[in-house]
Amino acid sequence: xxxxxxxxxxxxxxxxxxxxxxxxxxxxxxxxxxxxxxxxxxxxxxxxxxxxxxxxxxxxxxxxxxxxxxxxxxxxxxxxxxxxxxxxxxxxxxxxxxxxxxxxxxxxxxxxxxxxxxxxxxxxxxxxxxxxxxxxxxxxxxxxxxxxxxxxxxxxxxxxxxxxxxxxxxxxxxxxxxxxxxxxxxxxxxxxxxxxxxxxxxxxxxxxxxxxxxxxxxxxxxxxxxxxxxxxxxxxxxxxxxxxxxxxxxxxxxxxxxxxxxxxxxxxxxxxxxxxxxxxxxxxxxxxxxxxxxxxxxxxxxxxxxxxxxxxxxxxxxxxxxxxxxxxxxxxxxxxxxxxxxxxxxxxxxxxxxxxxxxxxxxxxxxxxxxxxxxxxxxxxxxxxxxxxxxxxxxxxxxxxxxxxxxxxxxxxxxxxxxxxxxxxxxxxxxxxxxxxxx
Amino acid sequence: xxxxxxxxxxxxxxxxxxxxxxxxxxxxxxxxxxxxxxxxxxxxxxxxxxxxxxxxxxxxxxxxxxxxxxxxxxxxxxxxxxxxxxxxxxxxxxxxxxxxxxxxxxxxxxxxxxxxxxxxxxxxxxxxxxxxxxxxxxxxxxxxxxxxxxxxxxxxxxxxxxxxxxxxxxxxxxxxxxxxxxxxxxxxxxxxxxxxxxxxxxxxxxxxxxxxxxxxxxxxxxxxxxxxxxxxxxxxxxxxxxxxxxxxxxxxxxxxxxxxxxxxxxxxxxxxxxxxxxxxxxxxxxxxxxxxxxxxxxxxxxxxxxxxxxxxxxxxxxxxxxxxxxxxxxxxxxxxxxxxxxxxxxxxxxxxxxxxxxxxxxxxxxxxxxxxxxxxxxxxxxxxxxxxxxxxxxxxxxxxxxxxxxxxxxxxxxxxxxxxxxxxxxxxxxxxxxxxxxx
Numbered sequence: 001x002x003x004x005x006x007x008x009x010x011x012x013x014x015x016x017x018x019x020x021x022x023x024x025x026x027x028x029x030x031x032x033x034x035x036x037x038x039x040x041x042x043x044x045x046x047x048x049x050x051x052x053x054x055x056x057x058x059x060x061x062x063x064x065x066x067x068x069x070x071x072x073x074x075x076x077x078x079x080x081x082x083x084x085x086x087x088x089x090x091x092x093x094x095x096x097x098x099x100x101x102x103x104x105x106x107x108x109x110x111x112x113x114x115x116x117x118x119x120x121x122x123x124x125x126x127x128x129x130x131x132x133x134x135x136x137x138x139x140x141x142x143x144x145x146x147x148x149x150x151x152x153x154x155x156x157x158x159x160x161x162x163x164x165x166x167x168x169x170x171x172x173x174x175x176x177x178x179x180x181x182x183x184x185x186x187x188x189x190x191x192x193x194x195x196x197x198x199x200x201x202x203x204x205x206x207x208x209x210x211x212x213x214x215x216x217x218x219x220x221x222x223x224x225x226x227x228x229x230x231x232x233x234x235x236x237x238x239x240x241x242x243x244x245x246x247x248x249x250x251x252x253x254x255x256x257x258x259x260x261x262x263x264x265x266x267x268x269x270x271x272x273x274x275x276x277x278x279x280x281x282x283x284x285x286x287x288x289x290x291x292x293x294x295x296x297x298x299x300x301x302x303x304x305x306x307x308x309x310x311x312x313x314x315x316x317x318x319x320x321x322x323x324x325x326x327x328x329x330x331x332x333x334x335x336x337x338x339x340x341x342x343x344x345x346x347x348x349x350x351x352x353x354x355x356x357x358x359x360x361x362x363x364x365x366x367x368x369x370x371x372x373x374x375x376x377x378x379x380x381x382x383x384x385x386x387x388x389x390x391x392x393x394x395x396x397x398x399x400x401x402x403x404x405x406x407x408x409x410x411x412x413x414x415x416x417x418x419x420x421x422x423x424x425x426x427x428x429x430x431x432x433x434x435x436x437x438x439x
Numbered sequence: 440x441x442x443x444x445x446x447x448x449x450x451x452x453x454x455x456x457x458x459x460x461x462x463x464x465x466x467x468x469x470x471x472x473x474x475x476x477x478x479x480x481x482x483x484x485x486x487x488x489x490x491x492x493x494x495x496x497x498x499x500x501x502x503x504x505x506x507x508x509x510x511x512x513x514x515x516x517x518x519x520x521x522x523x524x525x526x527x528x529x530x531x532x533x534x535x536x537x538x539x540x541x542x543x544x545x546x547x548x549x550x551x552x553x554x555x556x557x558x559x560x561x562x563x564x565x566x567x568x569x570x571x572x573x574x575x576x577x578x579x580x581x582x583x584x585x586x587x588x589x590x591x592x593x594x595x596x597x598x599x600x601x602x603x604x605x606x607x608x609x610x611x612x613x614x615x616x617x618x619x620x621x622x623x624x625x626x627x628x629x630x631x632x633x634x635x636x637x638x639x640x641x642x643x644x645x646x647x648x649x650x651x652x653x654x655x656x657x658x659x660x661x662x663x664x665x666x667x668x669x670x671x672x673x674x675x676x677x678x679x680x681x682x683x684x685x686x687x688x689x690x691x692x693x694x695x696x697x698x699x700x701x702x703x704x705x706x707x708x709x710x711x712x713x714x715x716x717x718x719x720x721x722x723x724x725x726x727x728x729x730x731x732x733x734x735x736x737x738x739x740x741x742x743x744x745x746x747x748x749x750x751x752x753x754x755x756x757x758x759x760x761x762x763x764x765x766x767x768x769x770x771x772x773x774x775x776x777x778x779x780x781x782x783x784x785x786x787x788x789x790x791x792x793x794x795x796x797x798x799x800x801x802x803x804x805x806x807x808x809x810x811x812x813x814x815x816x817x818x819x820x821x822x823x824x825x826x827x828x829x830x831x832x833x834x835x836x837x838x839x840x841x842x843x844x845x846x847x848x849x850x851x852x853x854x855x856x857x858x859x860x861x862x863x864x865x866x867x868x869x870x871x872x873x874x875x876x877x878x
Contacts (some may be wrong), residue, residue: 041803070783071771071799101767101801135764136801164584241768311750315870328540329680332510344509360510362540362575364480391825431754431867 005403014399021176022161025185025210027056027250031155034188035147037140039097047328048096050135050144051166052116052151053206058087058126061212061251063219067243074100075129076242078113082128089126090247090420091206093118094144095169096133098202100241108139115145119152123417132167132192132202132242149233157420160208164189167204172279172398177271181264184211184253191273192240202240203230205272207247212254213261221262222247231270233277233422234305245269277422278381278400282393282430285379287423288405293347293412299339300412300419306334307408308423317406318425320380322372324349324356324364327408351375351406379404384427393429444842453612453838460615461600464624464649464740466495466689470594471605474586476579478536487535487572489583490605491555491590491742492645494567496563497526500651500690502658504665506682512537513544514568515681517552521567528565530645530685531555533583534608536571537641539680547578554584558591571606571631571641571681603628606643611718611837620703623650623692629711631679641679642669644711651693652700660701661686668708672716672861673744684708716861717820717839721832721869724756726817726862727844732786732851738778739851739858745773746847747862756845757864759819761811763788763795763803764846785852790814790845818843823866832868 008014010237024030032051039046064083082088092112099105113127120127131139156162168191178187178280188207213221226245247265277286289307294300307313310330316323325348335342349357352375354368382396405422447453463469473488503522505515521527531551538544552566559566570578595601603613610630617626627646652660665684686704716725728746733739746752749769755762766788774781788796791814793807821835844861 041805042808043805059676068775068779069768069771070779070781071767072775098763098764101799102705102795103800125495135768136803241771311865311869318870325537325539328510329508329574330509335509336507336511339507340507342509357540360540361542364575366480366482369481386826386830426750426870428867428870430750431865431870 007402011399021178022159026252028164028208029054029155029157031151032162036056037143039137041137042217049166050147054090058089060215061218061249062088063222064246069241071241073100073242074109075131078170085125089122091128091293093130097137098133098242099131099139100135102138109139111141115148120147167191171186176274177268179264182256188268202242206243207329210250211256212250217258222264224262225266225269229273233273277424280424282427283424285425286405289408289421291410294417295415297417300417304421306330314426318427348407348411379406392432446841450838460617465691467647468596469602470590471601472586472590475516476582478576488605489586490532491556491643493529497528497787499654500688501527502661503685508680510680512539512681514570515549528553528561530567532569536576537681538570539574541577547580550580551583554587558588601754604631614714616707618703621695627707637726638721641681644684649691650695651690654678656697660704663701664705664708668712672712677844716863719863721866722863724864728847728851729858733856734854736856743860745769753865757866759815760851787850789848818845831871
């Protein structure tokens with residue numbers, strides 16, 4: 001959670017804030033182009049947007065981390081190779097089709113890189129491809145190649161907002177975060193993750209900066225930044241075939257040291273991770289589990305994830321039911337099955353300021369139950385409702401009204417390690433979105 | 440899946456079949472009593488049922504397995520101790536309160552055992568306690584002690600059906616399975632598991648037999664039986680604080696060898712496990728994932744569980760959308776994060792008879808998509824609908840119409856090990872039940 005909590009009372013106020021966040025650092029340009037095509041797998045017309053994020057000059061200062069899924073998309077396979085290249089000059093990103101396990105998928109993504117390079121006047125190996133969308137379908141290479149010169153023509157150097165919007169699919173609003181540091185900026189955009197992009201379950205994050213940082217340092221900084229942010233976030237426990245986080249520097253602003261850069265990059269990543277959860281379709285509560293007293297950081301993080309991934313905890317919170325029994329069940333489930341050598345018999349559990357477990361024994365009464373219910377009510381992003389005439393649950397708001405979370409605080413009393421994990425509740429809207437999305 | 444598939448065209452036909460399954464083996468009696476009480480944690484009236492399952496004579500031939508949750512209920516803590524006793528004579532089971540992490544919980548359960556022993560004329564150490572219900576509340580020991588003599592008075596030796604009904608909470612129907620073997624019988628009843636008992640997430644299974652089998656053999660048989668049944672079933676990935684499976688023999692019928700007994704016990708457990716999934720509230724599709732070609736059984740089982748536990752797979756199947764991309768995502772997610780040394784690049788995937796992945800590449804076209812959609816439609820237990828006036832989704836049927844499953848068949852092409860995992864879809868009814876149950 002950021003120290004300053006944002007509150008928006010209208011979509012216009014949120015849009016104005018997004019615009020203010022979106023100023024591009026020096027040395028970058030962004031362009032997008034939408035087009036129609038016919039996926040061969042279904043034979044009916046569809047729309048795709050292709051986006052280009054380019055540097056004015058190729059850079060050695062770039063880093064990327066990718067999904068660990070054993071069926072990675074073709075762009076991820078290529079992206080891992082690109083890390084060995086001397087320089088990167090652009091990222092080309094399409095939505096609608098993720099190019100995962102598709103016939104000749106790697107060749108298709110390489111052809112797209114070549115088309116982008118041709119339009120930009122750079123080498124194909126200097127282009128990192130990125131795709132999100134239906135798994136298993138083939139990229140429309142010819143249509144993409146025709147659209148890319150138009151996307152390049154549309155490029156401008158003022159705002160990253162067109163990219164934040166161009167990678168949206170079912171997102172409620174674009175996600176942009178930025179920070180000022182030493183006269184330069186770090187700006188990041190994000191899409192996806194679980195509920196946010198239910199058919200695809202893909203998280204894509206692109207970060208750009210004009211702060212000078214060398215190749216080794218930017219890679220170290222990205223590794224440090226993803227751990228407490230994107231790797232400490234879990235929406236529906238599924239890791240996609242295409243998850244990608246990329247950072248590039250134009251190296252225009254000197255004088256910032258690596259520690260400060262890493263801290264700032266981590267803050268932008270942490271804010272984007274929370275935005276991803278908060279923007280998840282169907283998400284009505286963001287859940288923040290702070291685990292202390294763990295023997296090591298892995299235990300702290302995995303116990304926290306076990307809580308936010310438990311369907312029973314998630315549905316209880318969706319219903320504003322502070323069912324602390326389910327929280328304890330989820331903690332005990334993970335520990336008993338993964339670390340049976342650890343006993344949580346001395347553990348304490350708080351919801352906000354209210355203690356509900358002391359020395360492994362519940363401390364419950366009607367007054368506490370009522371107080372917990374009020375905490376859940378006040379953390380709702382929007383009230384629940386009935387489905388519309390098509391049987392689909394719609395969110396009442398298309399902007400984030402506030403940054404409140406449901407605060408679950410666990411002290412295992414087993415050591416000094418800690419971690420904070422962010423997750424989401426499980427609502428009717430999630431089921432509607434995921435059961436009905438593709439068909 | 441059993442070789443003969445049951446089909447019921449009415450609740451009456453299902454009830455008649457349950458009655459026929461329920462004949463008690465020789466040497467057992469069953470009695471139940473419901474009563475009113477006031478949980479101190481909420482201060483408003485509630486109902487509880489206490490059930491007694493007793494042997495005519497104490498037996499040395501008993502076995503039990505319990506949850507691995509690190510916050511086990513007091514009855515589980517006591518039950519583990521009871522395994523060391525020379526003889527067992529009864530099980531006493533209450534619903535409504537699970538006695539987990541409650542103040543003085545172990546002492547409370549021991550008092551209940553003492554009251555049951557007194558009414559039955561046996562020793563307290565010969566009684567195994569069992570509780571399911573809200574986590575964190577305290578047992579009403581005095582009320583339970585008053586009700587137990589009445590439950591004992593109600594005992595009869597004809598049918599296990601009163602126990603099957605007496606442990607029900609939000610179950611749609613009682614779950615009973617039996618098998619005849621060598622002139623004797625094995626009969627089992629089950630409740631709970633995830634969606635079936637959403638607030639409690641507890642599975643309780645009691646198996647009784649009159650087939651003679653010694654203490655060592657019955658314990659070996661139960662371990663063998665739970666592995667491909669209850670441990671290969673996953674409804675919502677949560678393991679409760681109270682899961683318990685107990686088997687007892689009255690040793691009346693001689694002449695059955697251990698291998699035949701184990702096979703028969705395994706069949707009863709497997710049938711009950713499928714019944715638990717099929718009866719889960721909100722469950723509209725039972726999913727069966729058969730994994731072959733795994734390097735070991737753990738990989739086979741965990742990959743299967745990853746598929747049936749993926750919220751994205753579960754919601755797609757709920758919507759009759761054969762979204763095979765999500766299935767591949769779930770497989771790759773588990774492998775990439777747990778066994779990155781294994782590549783599924785040669786894997787094949789079938790839905791029923793239809794191949795959708797060959798050598799790690801999708802084989803999709805509009806005709807296949809339509810065939811997969813029909814498989815999902817035909818495996819529905821009941822059609823989906825709109826919520827009632829209270830916003831709650833109700834099942835259209837209160838009995839299982841058939842035993843059909845959604846057949847997902849994966850060959851990893853990495854070895855000779857295999858496993859079959861049974862799971863469930865994720866519907867609006869599940870969210871309603873779990874978000875609204877306790878409050």
